[in-house]
Amino acid sequence: MPDRYIKKILKARVYDVAVETPLEEAKGLSERLKNRILLKREDEQPVFSFKLRGAYNKMVQLSEEERACGVVAASAGNHAQGVAMSAKTLGIKATIVMPKTTPDVKVNNVRRLGGKVVLHGDAYDDASAHAKKLVEEKGMTYVHPFDDPDVIAGQGTVAMEILRQESGPINAIFVPVGGGGLIAGIAAYVKYLRPETKIIGVESEDSACLYEAMKAGERVILPQVGIFADGVAVAQIGEKTFEVAQRYVDEVITVSTDEICAAIKDIYDDTRSICEPAGALGVAGMKKYVARDGIADQTLIAIDSGANVNFDRLRHIAERSELGEKREAIIAARIPEKPGSFRKFCSALGKRNITEFNYRYSDNDQAIVFAGIQTKAEADRNDLINELQDKQYEVADLTDNEIAKIHVRYMVGGHAPESLENEVIYRFEFPERPGALMNFLSKLGGKWNISMFHYRNHGAAYGRVLVGMQVPEGERDQVGAFLEEIGYNYWEETDNTAYQLFLG
Numbered sequence: 001m002p003d004r005y006i007k008k009i010l011k012a013r014v015y016d017v018a019v020e021t022p023l024e025e026a027k028g029l030s031e032r033l034k035n036r037i038l039l040k041r042e043d044e045q046p047v048f049s050f051k052l053r054g055a056y057n058k059m060v061q062l063s064e065e066e067r068a069c070g071v072v073a074a075s076a077g078n079h080a081q082g083v084a085m086s087a088k089t090l091g092i093k094a095t096i097v098m099p100k101t102t103p104d105v106k107v108n109n110v111r112r113l114g115g116k117v118v119l120h121g122d123a124y125d126d127a128s129a130h131a132k133k134l135v136e137e138k139g140m141t142y143v144h145p146f147d148d149p150d151v152i153a154g155q156g157t158v159a160m161e162i163l164r165q166e167s168g169p170i171n172a173i174f175v176p177v178g179g180g181g182l183i184a185g186i187a188a189y190v191k192y193l194r195p196e197t198k199i200i201g202v203e204s205e206d207s208a209c210l211y212e213a214m215k216a217g218e219r220v221i222l223p224q225v226g227i228f229a230d231g232v233a234v235a236q237i238g239e240k241t242f243e244v245a246q247r248y249v250d251e252v253i254t255v256s257t258d259e260i261c262a263a264i265k266d267i268y269d270d271t272r273s274i275c276e277p278a279g280a281l282g283v284a285g286m287k288k289y290v291a292r293d294g295i296a297d298q299t300l301i302a303i304d305s306g307a308n309v310n311f312d313r314l315r316h317i318a319e320r321s322e323l324g325e326k327r328e329a330i331i332a333a334r335i336p337e338k339p340g341s342f343r344k345f346c347s348a349l350g351k352r353n354i355t356e357f358n359y360r361y362s363d364n365d366q367a368i369v370f371a372g373i374q375t376k377a378e379a380d381r382n383d384l385i386n387e388l389q390d391k392q393y394e395v396a397d398l399t400d401n402e403i404a405k406i407h408v409r410y411m412v413g414g415h416a417p418e419s420l421e422n423e424v425i426y427r428f429e430f431p432e433r434p435g436a437l438m439n440f441l442s443k444l445g446g447k448w449n450i451s452m453f454h455y456r457n458h459g460a461a462y463g464r465v466l467v468g469m470q471v472p473e474g475e476r477d478q479v480g481a482f483l484e485e486i487g488y489n490y491w492e493e494t495d496n497t498a499y500q501l502f503l504g
Contacts, residue, residue, distance in 0.1 A: 005188035005244070008153035009160055013060045014053040017089050018045055018157075023165040023301070026270040029283070033290050036299045039267065039283070040162055043275050043307035047081040047109070049231075050158055050305050051145070054181055055082035057154030058143050059090055067092050072140040074098075074131035076124050076178075076230045077106030078278075078306050079145035084115030095140065097131040099123050101227050103310040123225050124178075125235045146181030147238030156185025162301060163193060171298035172198035172289070176281035176305045177210045177252065178232030180241025186303075187248035201245065201252040202285030204229040204260065204277075209237045210245060211252040228257050231278030231306055255284040261317045262324025263287065267304060276309040277317075284324075322374075323399065328355055329373045329381040330404055334394040337367045339449050343441050348391050349373060352384065354437050359453040364419065369453075370398075416451065416504060422472050423451050424479065425499050428465040430488040436463060443486045448475075466493070 021041045029037040042050035059071060070093035073083040080096040087094035094115045098107060101122050110117050120130040124145075135142045144151060162173070173190060175183040187199040201210050206226025213219045219242050222235040237245070255263075260277050263284035267275050282302030289295065309317075322328040335341045346354065356372030375381045381399060388395045398404035416423060430436050437455060444450070444467070452468030471479055483490050493499055 003192075005149070005153060005156060005185070006192050008149060009156035009185065009189050012053070012057045012150075012153045012157050014057050014154050014157050016060070017056050017085060018053050020161050021045065021158075023162060024271065026267070026283075028270045029266055033287065033300075034296045035290060036297075037286070038166065038299065038301045039271065040158060040301060040303045041271075041273075042158065042303060042305050043273060043279055047078070047085055047113075048307040049078035049081065049279075050155060050182060050303070051075075051078040051082035052085060053082075053157050054146075054148075054151035054154035054185075055079060055143060056086040056089070057157075058148055058150040059083070059086045059092065061150060062092075062141060066141045069138075070094065070140045071143050072097065072131050072134050072138075073143040073145065074124065074128040075102075075145050076127075076233055077102045077110075077308055078231055079143075080110045080115065080117075081106060081113060081308070083143050084110045084113035088114045095131075095134065097127040097134070099127050099227075099230075099233075101230065103230065103308065103313070105310050106308050109308070123227060123233055123235070125225075144238075146179030146184075146234075147240050148181075149240060152181050152185045152188070152241065152244070154185070155182045156189045158182065158303065159186040159189035162186075163190065166299070166301070169299060170194065170197045170301060171295075172200055172250075172286075172300050174200050174202055174253075174282040174286045174289070174300065174302045176232055176278050176303060177201040177203045177237075178207070178234045178278065179238045180210060180245055181238065182303065182305065183210075183249060184238075184241040184244035188244050191248040198250040199248060200285060200289065201249050202281040203252060203254050204232060204281065205254045205256050207233050207235075208252070208254045209234055210242070210249075211254050213237045213242055214246070214249070214252055226257075229260060229277035229281065231276055231308070232281065253285040253288055255281065255288060256324070258320045258324035259284045259288065260324070261320035262322075264317050265321040265325075271304075273304075273307060274309060274314070275304050275307045279304050279306040281305075320405070322355070323405065326378045326381065327375055328399070329375045329384055330356075330398040330401070331371055331373065331385070331388075332396040332398055332404075333369055333371065333388065334366050335369060337363065337365055337449075339447070341367065342450055342453065345369070345393070346438050346441050348388060348393065349384070350387070354455070357437070357453055357455045359450070363417070370404075416468075420451055420470070422470045423468050423494075423504070424471050424476070425452070425493040425496065426467050426469070426479075426483070426490050427493050428463075428467065428488050428490045430463050430465070437465075440465065440486065440488065444469075447482060 026037045072095045263280035353374040358370040448469040
């Protein structure tokens with residue numbers, strides 16, 4: 001079997017459309033992980049993904065009769081773009097069936113490349129079933145995204161380039177896995193020439209079809225597939241790809257959404273490029289491997305497999321990246337409902353920076369706050385919880401709570417109870433620097449009772465805070481002078497329509 005794939009990879013025709021991508025050192029990651037980290041930049045292909053290699057190598061070998069009938073493919077996006085570009089280059093009509101959940105950037109690019117797009121189903125397997133139905137009905141040639149020897153061989157040219165670009169020892173190569181075409185091609189080639197190099201697959205925890213198959217010793221079908229990393233959202237590993245993986249893949253590592261987001265940030269920090277979630281799997285798995293085994297002074301390569309990500313997903317990715325690096329803890333805590341409680345609670349946090357603070361008055365006895373706290377590592381988070389509990393605070397750690405991270409943090413609050421009186425609302429801006437929020441609370445917290453508070457660190461030059469305070473009518477004229485002493489920009493928002501509709 002390896003001889004067959006080696007010959008196919010060496011003879012693969014990919015460079016009519018694909019380019020040889022660079023193998024770059026990630027200097028920041030190398031320094032942090034104490035290993036030599038190299039990124040294979042497949043995000044620099046003309047369609048921003050390695051998929052172009054396999055698609056073209058398959059299609060360029062079609063007969064004239066097959067070309068005349070046209071091709072059909074099913075894809076979550078990257079294979080679709082590869083097929084569309086290959087079809088345009090070869091003058092073949094292409095129909096692409098894509099899940100309805102595919103990011104717009106991929107759908108629009110397929111159309112720009114001349115492919116006919118059919119949106120069907122919520123995941124790759126739904127689209128695949130529909131594409132095969134079109135093959136039966138219209139006699140088109142099906143271009144499989146991964147489970148085809150010619151597609152596998154095309155993806156294997158990535159390994160051919162890596163071994164040519166890095167002549168020294170390579171300890172491990174970390175490969176994103178969806179259906180397995182990329183890892184099969186890389187594993188077959190690398191293990192034939194450098195059997196000492198580990199090939200490690202990396203999958204998202206919610207679409208780990210190869211991990212489950214390796215564990216079971218046979219291909220399995222996942223009952224449900226998560227689509228955050230849409231490029232690898234596959235319920236079952238390919239038959240041909242699993243045959244190669246079983247023989248040549250050393251290990252499969254699974255990573256969480258937060259770990260993927262952290263890896264996207266790592267790649268951005270080193271390359272100033274933004275990869276898609278599936279594209280960052282290699283780096284996420286590499287970090288987990290290094291931390292788990294205490295690896296140092298090795299040469300490790302991660303495949304940066306693609307950069308097709310919708311711009312509007314970046315906000316969510318940025319939010320989750322700090323959690324993925326264990327640099328933020330999310331907690332809920334009960335504090336007394338009385339002036340000075342905020343200040344006392346923040347003091348209990350020590351010198352840690354507050355990244356978020358949400359609170360809404362509930363009753364006269366106690367308040368429940370939702371807070372994000374900057375931490376250095378998971379051990380620091382555990383120390384934080386213990387310190388607060390030692391100071392008699394009732395604390396819940398929500399850092400790994402998906403509902404808290406996705407929904408609750410944005411829903412904390414609601415309308416004030418009828419018992420709340422004399423509330424005034426102010427919006428503030430203050431220079432974002434260590435201690436700025438604590439300074440603000442120290443000056444504000446002891447004068448009037450704080451009935452609402454929202455702050456989120458956005459990495460900008462200025463912090464933004466929305467505050468509700470209970471100020472008796474007779475003391476309203478003192479507020480302006482008091483706030484001037486604090487020295488931050490502020491605006492009264494008591495009459496703001498949004499406040500009146502949702503919070504007042």
